[in-house]
Amino acid sequence: MNIPVTNALHETANGSAKILDGALAAQAVIHELSEKIAKYVNSGKRKPALTVVLVGDNPASEVYVKNKILTCKEIGIESQLRRYDKNASKEEILAGLHELNRDATIDGILVQLPLPAHLPTGEILDSIAPDKDVDGLHPYNLGLLFAGVPGLQPCTPKGIIALLHFYHIPIKGKNVVVIGRSNLVGKPVAGLLLQQDATVTICHSRTENLSAICRQADILVVAAGKQEMVGKDWVKPGACVVDVGIHRLKDNSNEGQSKSKAKIVGDVLFDEVKPIAGYITPVPGGVGKMTVAMLMVNTIFAYEQHIAM
Numbered sequence: 001m002n003i004p005v006t007n008a009l010h011e012t013a014n015g016s017a018k019i020l021d022g023a024l025a026a027q028a029v030i031h032e033l034s035e036k037i038a039k040y041v042n043s044g045k046r047k048p049a050l051t052v053v054l055v056g057d058n059p060a061s062e063v064y065v066k067n068k069i070l071t072c073k074e075i076g077i078e079s080q081l082r083r084y085d086k087n088a089s090k091e092e093i094l095a096g097l098h099e100l101n102r103d104a105t106i107d108g109i110l111v112q113l114p115l116p117a118h119l120p121t122g123e124i125l126d127s128i129a130p131d132k133d134v135d136g137l138h139p140y141n142l143g144l145l146f147a148g149v150p151g152l153q154p155c156t157p158k159g160i161i162a163l164l165h166f167y168h169i170p171i172k173g174k175n176v177v178v179i180g181r182s183n184l185v186g187k188p189v190a191g192l193l194l195q196q197d198a199t200v201t202i203c204h205s206r207t208e209n210l211s212a213i214c215r216q217a218d219i220l221v222v223a224a225g226k227q228e229m230v231g232k233d234w235v236k237p238g239a240c241v242v243d244v245g246i247h248r249l250k251d252n253s254n255e256g257q258s259k260s261k262a263k264i265v266g267d268v269l270f271d272e273v274k275p276i277a278g279y280i281t282p283v284p285g286g287v288g289k290m291t292v293a294m295l296m297v298n299t300i301f302a303y304e305q306h307i308a309m
């Protein structure tokens with residue numbers, strides 16, 4: 001395969017990539033939203049409201065949901081957590097969602113994923129009213145995204161684009177490779193990058209010559225869900241590497257103590273890739289922070305539609 005390699009996005013300074021700080025970029029978004037909400041509330045409007053639905057007791061989901069609720073509090077969005085037992089039936093959850101769909105005081109509904117295996121994820125997500133679908137995962141909203149029409153867009157993909165913009169990383173005309181084809185990240189991020197005039201390749205578990213294709217990328221988005229899969233041989237020097245993975249490793253070094261600490265890593269071998277990449281997102285502190293910030297953006301988008309009605 002002989003694909004011409006475009007110029008490096010960024011010459012690595014001191015042999016080390018610039019860190020794309022998701023916490024910093026997210027804070028800028030959060031600050032702007034807080035001011036926007038304060039203006040609405042001071043003018044006599046009701047507060048925006050989000051309901052998060054959590055089924056079961058997945059420990060990672062518990063952490064994500066807690067962060068979402070805390071961020072709502074920080075910026076002035078009313079939030080409510082609806083918990084269901086891990087054995088809850090599809091009917092029970094659908095009935096709850098229908099009730100939230102009809103509730104005019106609720107702007108956004110988010111069903112935390114993954115759902116327990118017995119539940120049909122697609123059917124449950126599709127039952128959320130598209131105007132309250134702050135996760136942007138309803139087929140209607142995904143359709144708007146691919147048609148290039150503004151609407152509610154999935155939070156992680158939207159957060160990746162916002163992070164690239166925050167650091168003024170050029171997208172137009174660049175070779176972007178996305179690893180992963182999920183509805184949550186891979187497919188929508190490819191759609192958003194295409195709208196930014198990138199040349200986009202989507203790779204997945206069946207892709208042949210995967211590392212060679214990745215080495216052509218100016219921007220490499222890794223949403224494979226495979227712990228530390230991408231090493232230095234997959235990355236073009238100077239490329240921008242966006243790591244969407246999140247994996248909790250049990251640290252056994254403090255065995256014997258009551259609490260074992262979980263180390264968190266991504267889909268990219270950070271220490272190995274950092275010296276050759278131009279930019280890299282850390283895990284944690286990269287894309288994850290942007291996902292939560294974009295959930296807030298989407299909730300305000302839904303709220304603005306609702307209060308204008």
Ligand code: GUN
Pocket residue numbers: 110111112113114135155156184291
């Ligand atoms: N689980 C991991 N990421 C997400 C997300 O962006 N939305 C929802 N609903 N669940 C998730």
